[in-house]
Amino acid sequence: MTEPAAEQDPKPDVNALHNVPDATPVDLEAAFRDSHVQEVLDKLDRELIGLKPVKTRIREIAALLLVDRLRKGLGLTSGAPSLHMCFTGNPGTGKTTVALRMAEILHRLGYIRRAEVVSVTRDDLVGQYIGHTAPKTKEVLKKAMGGVLFIDEAYYLYKPENERDYGAESIEILLQVMENNRDDLVVILAGYKDRMDKFFQSNPGMSSRIAHHIDFPDYGPGELLSIAKLMLEEQQYRFSPEAEQAFADYIVKRMKMPHFANARSARNALDRARLRQANRLFAKPGAKLTKKDLVTIEPEDILASRVFSDGVPDTEAPKAATL
Amino acid sequence: MMTNIGNRVTQGQFSFLPDLTDAQITAQLKYALNNNWAIGIEYTDDAHPRNTYWEMFGNPMFDLKDPAGILMEINNCRKTFPHHYIRVTAFDSTRGVESPTMSYIVNRPKVEPGFGLVRQEVEGRSIRYTVHSYATDKPEGERYGK
Numbered sequence: 431m432t433e434p435a436a437e438q439d440p441k442p443d444v445n446a447l448h449n450v451p452d453a454t455p456v457d458l459e460a461a462f463r464d465s466h467v468q469e470v471l472d473k474l475d476r477e478l479i480g481l482k483p484v485k486t487r488i489r490e491i492a493a494l495l496l497v498d499r500l501r502k503g504l505g506l507t508s509g510a511p512s513l514h515m516c517f518t519g520n521p522g523t524g525k526t527t528v529a530l531r532m533a534e535i536l537h538r539l540g541y542i543r544r545a546e547v548v549s550v551t552r553d554d555l556v557g558q559y560i561g562h563t564a565p566k567t568k569e570v571l572k573k574a575m576g577g578v579l580f581i582d583e584a585y586y587l588y589k590p591e592n593e594r595d596y597g598a599e600s601i602e603i604l605l606q607v608m609e610n611n612r613d614d615l616v617v618i619l620a621g622y623k624d625r626m627d628k629f630f631q632s633n634p635g636m637s638s639r640i641a642h643h644i645d646f647p648d649y650g651p652g653e654l655l656s657i658a659k660l661m662l663e664e665q666q667y668r669f670s671p672e673a674e675q676a677f678a679d680y681i682v683k684r685m686k687m688p689h690f691a692n693a694r695s696a697r698n699a700l701d702r703a704r705l706r707q708a709n710r711l712f713a714k715p716g717a718k719l720t721k722k723d724l725v726t727i728e729p730e731d732i733l734a735s736r737v738f739s740d741g742v743p744d745t746e747a748p749k750a751a752t753l
Numbered sequence: 754m755m756t757n758i759g760n761r762v763t764q765g766q767f768s769f770l771p772d773l774t775d776a777q778i779t780a781q782l783k784y785a786l787n788n789n790w791a792i793g794i795e796y797t798d799d800a801h802p803r804n805t806y807w808e809m810f811g812n813p814m815f816d817l818k819d820p821a822g823i824l825m826e827i828n829n830c831r832k833t834f835p836h837h838y839i840r841v842t843a844f845d846s847t848r849g850v851e852s853p854t855m856s857y858i859v860n861r862p863k864v865e866p867g868f869g870l871v872r873q874e875v876e877g878r879s880i881r882y883t884v885h886s887y888a889t890d891k892p893e894g895e896r897y898g899k
Contacts (some may be wrong), residue, residue, distance in 0.1 A: 543819060572826065576819030614821035 519646025
């Protein structure tokens with residue numbers, strides 16, 4: 431058995447503002463150290479290139495949560511901050527990755543109980559027929575309780591052109607839980623900027639319940655090259671110096687083409703370069719290979735891309751290119 | 754003679770204690786989840802000691818990892834069956850164990866009329882006894898008020 435008093439929050443002392451002397455020292459640094467948030471922020475800095483405004487915002491949120499915790503320690507009121515967020519940005523700008531990091535930060539600060547992200551899309555929330563949506567949405571919410579619910583492409587939830595769409599029902603339940611279970615659940619919506627703006631216009635209730643709107647900027651060519659190098663390092667590959675130059679050219683060319691998806695395009699390009707590298711190694715039978723050959727991406731692996739020869743992205747079907 | 758003071762059904766854990774608060778239930782749920790036990794919610798309006806199998810409210814929650822979600826479901830069940838007995842069971846699915854490990858009542862009717870002893874005279878001077886719940890004289894669903 432647990433004592434009931436131990437489980438319930440102590441009532442905030444209304445007079446704490448006046449009773450506790452103003453000069454009471456608070457150790458912000460110690461609290462910061464103890465929470466180990468710096469580790470996560472450092473990791474964020476290391477593993478996420480660019481995204482300056484995002485990092486600044488995360489730092490601010492972390493600071494607010496920490497200060498709130500110190501205030502609570504002194505008996506000052508700290509209204510449970512609303513932590514629901516909206517990430518907007520173009521494809522491949524790192525929204526999902528940041529959501530995962532966010533869960534870690536909030537967990538370290540003790541605002542969620544599990545550093546776990548339940549990632550869902552419209553299909554997981556909205557049902558097919560009448561009476562199907564509510565249980566489905568509730569099921570997902572129950573699963574996400576105590577952690578972070580990440581709704582990707584959230585604007586699909588609401589389809590204004592179909593007034594009998596069940597998405598509205600799902601949004602209603604979401605709003606209710608976002609309001610009532612603020613201590614148990616953090617909801618992060620993600621999607622493209624313009625569509626999310628439209629989504630919020632038609633759902634003002636949703637917009638007002640989300641405290642943090644964070645916009646993810648596109649990456650520059652330099653940043654994409656750093657990201658690509660980081661990705662290769664994770665997979666234990668490396669560029670030869672010429673290949674690095676080739677990839678820099680590739681990025682500049684690819685950025686001007688349609689369907690460019692920032693870091694995702696870089697990842698796909700690398701995957702294809704690895705394919706070509708493997709093929710190249712196979713193509714010279716009898717040659718003595720070393721470890722260096724296995725880990726190095728050479729310029730020809732990249733220059734073989736149709737971005738250079740035909741001026742079209744590789745992802746497009748060859749038929750479409752010839753037509 | 755009243756042996757059960759307060760005339761409360763005392764089944765499962767904590768049943769001689771005052772009703773658990775939501776915070777206490779959450780703590781118990783946390784304990785069960787930490788042991789990887791799946792939690793199920795059951796209800797009945799016939800809490801006879803021999804009535805082992807109550808109705809399940811939804812499926813056993815094998816996939817939930819946080820007490821808040823389960824508490825949501827408990828409150829949902831309370832809203833649906835405000836005058837029923839509702840109990841929470843924890844189930845250990847480890848192979849070879851596969852049995853309930855915890856069971857406690859989280860909702861009970863306001864008035865519990867209790868049980869009477871029915872004596873049946875049989876051959877000779879023998880008497881057979883049976884325990885009869887006063888509430889079950891009424892039809893299902895109306896036993897503890899609507």
